[in-house]
Amino acid sequence: MQENLKKIAEFILAEQKVAIISHQNPDGDTLGSQLALAMALEQKGIEVIMLNHDVISAKYNFIKNYERIVSGVLPEELPKVVIFVDCANMTLTGYHEEEWLQDKIIVNIDHHTSNTQYGQYNYVQSKSGANCQNMYYLLQAMDTEFTPEISTALYMGLSTDTGNFLYESVSADTFRVAANLLEYGADTTKIRMNFYENCSRRKLELQKYIYNNLSFSADGRCAWSKLEWSLLEELQAVSTDIDGLINSIKDIEGVEVALLFKENAAGMIKVSLRSKTWADVNAIANKFGGGGHVRAAGCSLHVSMEEAQRLFVEATEEYLAKGGE
Numbered sequence: 435m436q437e438n439l440k441k442i443a444e445f446i447l448a449e450q451k452v453a454i455i456s457h458q459n460p461d462g463d464t465l466g467s468q469l470a471l472a473m474a475l476e477q478k479g480i481e482v483i484m485l486n487h488d489v490i491s492a493k494y495n496f497i498k499n500y501e502r503i504v505s506g507v508l509p510e511e512l513p514k515v516v517i518f519v520d521c522a523n524m525t526l527t528g529y530h531e532e533e534w535l536q537d538k539i540i541v542n543i544d545h546h547t548s549n550t551q552y553g554q555y556n557y558v559q560s561k562s563g564a565n566c567q568n569m570y571y572l573l574q575a576m577d578t579e580f581t582p583e584i585s586t587a588l589y590m591g592l593s594t595d596t597g598n599f600l601y602e603s604v605s606a607d608t609f610r611v612a613a614n615l616l617e618y619g620a621d622t623t624k625i626r627m628n629f630y631e632n633c634s635r636r637k638l639e640l641q642k643y644i645y646n647n648l649s650f651s652a653d654g655r656c657a658w659s660k661l662e663w664s665l666l667e668e669l670q671a672v673s674t675d676i677d678g679l680i681n682s683i684k685d686i687e688g689v690e691v692a693l694l695f696k697e698n699a700a701g702m703i704k705v706s707l708r709s710k711t712w713a714d715v716n717a718i719a720n721k722f723g724g725g726g727h728v729r730a731a732g733c734s735l736h737v738s739m740e741e742a743q744r745l746f747v748e749a750t751e752e753y754l755a756k757g758g759e
């Protein structure tokens with residue numbers, strides 16, 4: 435793997451200009467990966483354009499160059515090399531028309547179990563609790579000078595993708611990377627204030643609704659709740675208001691699989707799945723064309739809220755009854 439990493443580092447460093455793209459509904463891990471890589475490449479005199487389908491939440495504005503991420507319609511001229519970060523597959527960027535990728539060279543830096551190895555260059559380490567952990571090693575292979583700004587961006591990804599170093603995906607290696615980033619000057623106070631002590635009133639309203647609409651089955655091992663579009667629209671909720679809410683279901687005593695059903699403006703249902711100790715929710719999501727990690731997965735369905743709940747609750751009950759076989 436070290437050989438592969440070196441090869442990817444050399445390939446990127448030989449370019450004069452690259453694009454870095456993060457996934458739709460961006461989270462701290464995809465943005466941390468993107469911003470840290472961009473800063474590292476600019477140290478080497480490489481020109482970088484950063485892309486994201488969506489408008490980036492202001493809660494990330496303490497990360498250097500946050501305002502430089504280009505949102506919405508893709509620029510007409512893009513460099514030959516496009517680096518995807520934290521994207522299990524190409525469609526997760528939100529740019530479904532794949533024409534823009536014709537005659538591009540794709541580099542895929544990710545940590546999802548379900549990654550489809552879609553790049554000409556792939557660095558996929560699914561044991562890493564966050565993609566920023568992988569990005570740390572890529573930057574190391576590039577001989578990056580780890581500035582406090584780069585370290586803060588990477589530490590944000592590590593912290594937010596691991597439930598602040600709580601999930602099972604955290605390894606000794608995650609802490610080693612985190613420890614190094616602290617030594618390089620990562621600003622953990624800003625991360626703490628922006629992510630953990632900053633609950634919006636909208637988020638609180640959604641949390642109340644989730645608790646009021648909780649259901650249980652399979653002897654309390656499966657629990658789920660929902661967020662209808664009418665409610666999200668009324669509260670003017672943004673994605674950061676919704677991020678992490680599913681954990682409040684997973685954290686209930688006895689719950690092994692937590693499901694959250696969220697309706698979007700087009701009436702599509704996005705299902706989020708989490709498991710606590712043994713269930714493979716990636717396997718459950720796979721049944722409906724979704725995927726992700728063993729402990730965290732997602733899926734989108736063109737069915738009604740009721741139908742989505744029926745399908746997923748049944749599949750989960752069946753999975754739990756069989757003990758995961």
Ligand SMILES: [Mn+2]
Binds near residue numbers: 595
């Ligand atoms: Mn991630």
